[in-house]
Amino acid sequence: MSRSPSGDRVALWRNPTFRAYVLQGVLLAALAALIGFIVVNTMANLEARGISTGFGFLDERAGFSIPQTLIEYSGDSTYGRTFVVGLLNTLLVSALGVVVATIIGFAVGIARLSPNWLLARLAGAYVEIFRNIPLLVQILFWYFAVLQALPSPRQSLSFLEIIFINVRGLVIPDPQPLSGFAATPWALLVGIVAAIALGIYAKRRQVRTGKALPIYWLGAGLIIGIPLVVFLLTGSPLEWSIPELTGFNFSGGVRVLPELVALWLALSIYTAAFIAEIVRSGIQSVPQGQVEAANALSLPGSITLRKVVIPQAMRVIVPQLTSQYLNLIKNSSLATAIGYPDLVAVFSGTTLNQTGQAIEIVAMTMAVYLTISLVVSALMNVYNARTLLKER
Amino acid sequence: ATLDDVKERGSLNCGVNVGLAGFSSPDSDGNWQGLDVETCRGIAAAIFGDPEKVEFTPLTAKERFTALQSGEIDVLSRNTTWTATRDNSLGLNFTVTTFYDGQGFMVDKDLGIESLEDLDGASICIQSGTTHELNLADYFPSRDIDINTVTFDTPDQTAQGFAHGRCDVLTSDTSQLSALRLQLPEPDSVEILETLISKEPLGPVVRQGDDQWLDIVQWSIFAMINAEEMGVNSDNVDEMRDNPPNPGVARLLGDDGNYGEQLGLSDDWAYNIIKGVGNYGEVFTATVGEDSPLGIKRGLNALWNEGGILYAPPIR
Amino acid sequence: MIEMKGLNKWYGDFHVLRDIDLTVKRGERIVVCGPSGSGKSTLIRCINHLESHQQGEIVVNGVAMTQDVKRIEQIRRNVGMVFQHFNLFPHLSVLENCCLSQIWVQKKPRAEVEKTAMEYLERVQIADQAYKYPGQLSGGQQQRVAIARALCMRPEVMLFDEPTSALDPEMIKEVLDVMVELAREGMTMLCVTHEMGFAKTVADRVIFMDQGQIIEEAPPETFFNNPRSERTKLFLSQILGH
């Protein structure tokens, strides 16, 4: 190992390979020692304090209700189910937030570089305002601003008497699947698979023959068409529950909570300010020559942006964008401030209080966020790898 | 043992609420104030003879039990409801109820609500991390009343939600309702319903397995209640000690017997409490009662012989 | 084809083009040379409005240049440009680079576009690399792709801004060969270059610039063998010196 190409012996401690191994060995040992130390201590301390641990509490009856549940849930459900409900709510608002923040962020970031003075300044102001004010304050602002603007349930704004907007949220008709509906989701799945297969085929075909298929139209047709046909063939097994004002509130229909809207707005607008800065730096990293070349080809501005600038800026943008997505997801836990029932609110909030199993619950919460984050980074890394330039 | 740790450290670590009007909140100089806070000061006075030898650790609802379990604090005095689970399965012991509360409801006067049955279909604003959510889930479904809960993190956010019309009803401990009402733009437009749906006995908590420490906390509070019953207050305590009007006062203030020593404290422990923070009545009046903006009536928290249920074991 | 009259341009306070008058006829091949910083690039970049000028007129193929976006696009469609540093789009394959403008500007069907593109790629002898990415090609190959990309627009005029100076000596030849052939076919060309060999072979006229002005304008024989201005003589001695 320490033989050099020229054959003479090298002092062991000067050999870079040897050094590397020693350093790494020390690092590994230190890490193992630290983890061992923490584990041993925690065990001893838990023992000494007589604190019982375990995940048995997940099977106990929760006994409290949650205002927004994407799956069946009632006070009789278990804490385990509470966990799932909270998790789904977190995922919902995060997903919505990520989409909108990305859209606003790109728009503002691009606008900041616009030759239109007013637009550029407004975009700059947007960034400087929303980036520099604590998110909590912004969430509260949007929540109460949103609420303030809306009428009470009895004076609801209505659209065709089937959609209602009021201070309690947006109420829309709720589709109720009847028997036989189950075929439609399967058909949707088939449609998506078919569309992906078509995409792969089309790409191959294009490489081989140079001919392209209109894959977007065909794909959309497959994804929408197949389920639609199946839906109609099975006799349209769907019924709508129309909301109705009864007493205090609307019954029937699905309700979109104002908490969700406010949180979604606040998260999107706040994160978009950060994304805008990232997009700006990304675009500025694309060499000016690229835009000039596009101009020389007389490509219109929008095409230049979409086909030439943005794809190249993505290399710089994507890693930082990942961080912002993770931040958004984690920031969604500020939901507790306005009563949106996310994971932190219902699980490491209410459940923790009811059961007192802090260690387990905090550990589970951390694990969940960690998992979400790792999945997001993994996806973004895949995308990042695709944006990397093909070079020699 | 906890007492030794506390003595060695020279101060008591007491977990309190981050901010709850009347129970614990820091004033602009950082002096903690409120009923829960005075309880801690009383305990510190009993141990050290000095009510200021206490460090307050503000805790959120989520942290409170863990902080006590892990030893971050010696006693948790943070409007915590005494329930079987908490007492039995968390390795904790509740000591004495310092405040008898119950969950009540506040509604807009205009709605004309008279009983809880009228609340069918209503939205209810509630603060998370309390027993309130469980109480609602116990009470309404069993009576076939349909309600929607909207859960907030802190009391003032709950009040804001109610004020902005997010819900028809605000529910909380009655002690809180009066405070929350003051935060509304028009406090007179709402009313607090008579009906209470739960028992909420609030009191300090200690770790299980240290009986001496449990006794000290318990008896510090008993001393405050007994003092009120005997008419001993911070103004007259010196005089009472010098000329005890009766043997009960003499035992309380350490003129007779060695009750302090039995606890591991000095015999003038109760004197120190009353000298330092006053008797229960004084504390109540100043923090949540008539002399405070909250103006809560004594109600259940009056002495047993004055129409309430406050009843401390005798010192003898 | 191209007419410039009284063209003046400033960068801030710096007077970079001074009273330029130049007429290029259809099918003419012009080589522009001059010391570094003399405004050669700026001049040809004005022709497809990569730079805007402040005074004077430019008419390209009968279209007068104004600030109007439509007009500028119309002019650019007639003018192909090849940059010194190629400026290929690195995220697109060679073929896609060539198809881009036809698809988005001329809105032709993809199949047809790709056929045209392949033709031009063959013309520069690089059709076999069509599915590679620019980063996978050598400099000379990249520059040939850049030429093909510009040709795909079927421009009336081609502008070359030092198309060989970023290349290794061996690769220069590849590119010059292509340019010579284009010139033979009668393409109108304006070329900034120091390759005097090229100038001698194909140019109809050589233009020598210094300090933002056209100093001398002459057919190559006259220019190289019989330069009239002192400045030109000095410059030629340097270029041909080593």
Added chain:
Amino acid sequence: MIEMKGLNKWYGDFHVLRDIDLTVKRGERIVVCGPSGSGKSTLIRCINHLESHQQGEIVVNGVAMTQDVKRIEQIRRNVGMVFQHFNLFPHLSVLENCCLSQIWVQKKPRAEVEKTAMEYLERVQIADQAYKYPGQLSGGQQQRVAIARALCMRPEVMLFDEPTSALDPEMIKEVLDVMVELAREGMTMLCVTHEMGFAKTVADRVIFMDQGQIIEEAPPETFFNNPRSERTKLFLSQILGH
């Protein structure tokens, strides 16, 4: 000065240097040429261990190259290198670029270091630009700074990796002039270049490489006028052709 024996190097499975034997004596000036990808850069980069080789020996100035960090540093201190793309440090001024290695490697006092640096900058006739940043200089100037920077280490050997091929024709002259002068002063030099004029003027020997091997090794007159291998003849015809 430099001795290579049985040098072999692979990139992965690709055999990039094959059985290279080469001896360079003190004060010798050697030009390396050959087609692109033939391993010229790799060869000279092995000399200061920017690339590590897998077989064979390299001895530089009496020091045998091993994996030993100290030895590598010792060798590098004796070998200056000038890169094709200059690789100046853009965040440091010209003077700081030149002082860096003396201050941190040779640990000399700053005043002395700056004096030496200014001397070398004068030598490459660029002392007046000492306080500018590289980004503010022309390519030729930048490459001269790069040479000065390497010289400041007072190396025994200078390696040049196509030092002029990133330059505009006018700037090539500046750099070649400096190199010619260095050669006259007797510096040991290894230079990868296609500037045949330079090779003819100053080289003691020309080495022609192809496919990772040394094909031909000869004094310039023989090499240019009387190449022995077919490969060399083909190559020379291309280079000198246009």
Added chain:
Amino acid sequence: MAGESMRDEMIEARRPPNAHRGVLKWLQRNLFNGPINSVVSVVTLGVLVWALWPFVQWALIQADWLGDSRQACSGEGACWVFISARFESIIYGFYPEAARWRVDIVFALMAGLLAWLAIPKVPGKRWAAIIAVIGFPIAAYVLLLGGHFGLMHVSTRNWGGLMLTLTVATIGIVGSLPIGIVLALGRRSKMPLVRAVSVVFIEFWRGVPLITVLFMASVMLPLFVPTEVEFDKLLRALVGIMLFWSAYMAEVVRGGLQAIPGGQEEAGKALGLNYWQRMGLIVLPQALKLVIPGIVNTFIALFKDTSLVLIIGLFDLLAIIRAGLTDSDWLGFATEGYVFAALVFWVFCFSMSRYSQYIEKRLQTGHTN
């Protein structure tokens, strides 16, 4: 064949035509160039006025400024009396009144040092840096904590308000940057284990919410360490914050490192510099400059996240204002409190953002290839 021509007289450089000067011209060029832009401009200005006017009226025109109790509040506009009555605690937290001069000194020192370091014209940067890195932390430690040289000891429990926010933010920023740099270098290391450890560290800290980290640090830490060990709570939070944000910083820096061409390192090698010299003198200065926007993004996020120290029971600026809202004498002034907090945070973050943009411009040393 086309004509020949030659110029004997050189044309003198002239001044550019005076086309674009003056306020009106400016307005025309920037706001009203074309019908669409004009409409956009007018509508935007209109919306701005429409949206801001009620706020201005509430916050300024109808506001109450003077007084010392809630009786001074008329209820028509904002009642800033709430802020002024609690102003001292908003600044100093619960720091004992008698010792507040110490806080003043520390922050005056910090402001002075920052100015010294930040304003390019002031000479002696090297000394400023030495003082900032060695002298100032010691001075700040001694002054703020006390307990030496006859200064009264002030426990970190009493720290709070803006002073705590600034302290935590400063230490967080100063601590997370170097750790982040080391992690970023580690992630690009050639040693698999070093790289693996860096990756795991970064992904872990980037993946968990800071709230849970602080929760662990504040109430669960005693479970992890032997019972005798005690850490100051603030210290625990600081360590948590530093580690957390260093992971973000590492990713930002990594982006910068990736953008530096390999030739730079090679040139460093050829000059005989060793690894740390190459990194410290060549690669990092360039990489960090490139990612200034990202670094500042992180600083700003960190600054605002100091609010989470509430979890360890300390009252930062935002928390102390919220605590004020629960003072039974001052119930119902939430809006004023939040608006004021937003304003203070904004001022600090905006200054950082602006200064960084200024630095970005200054560090431009001509374009690079």
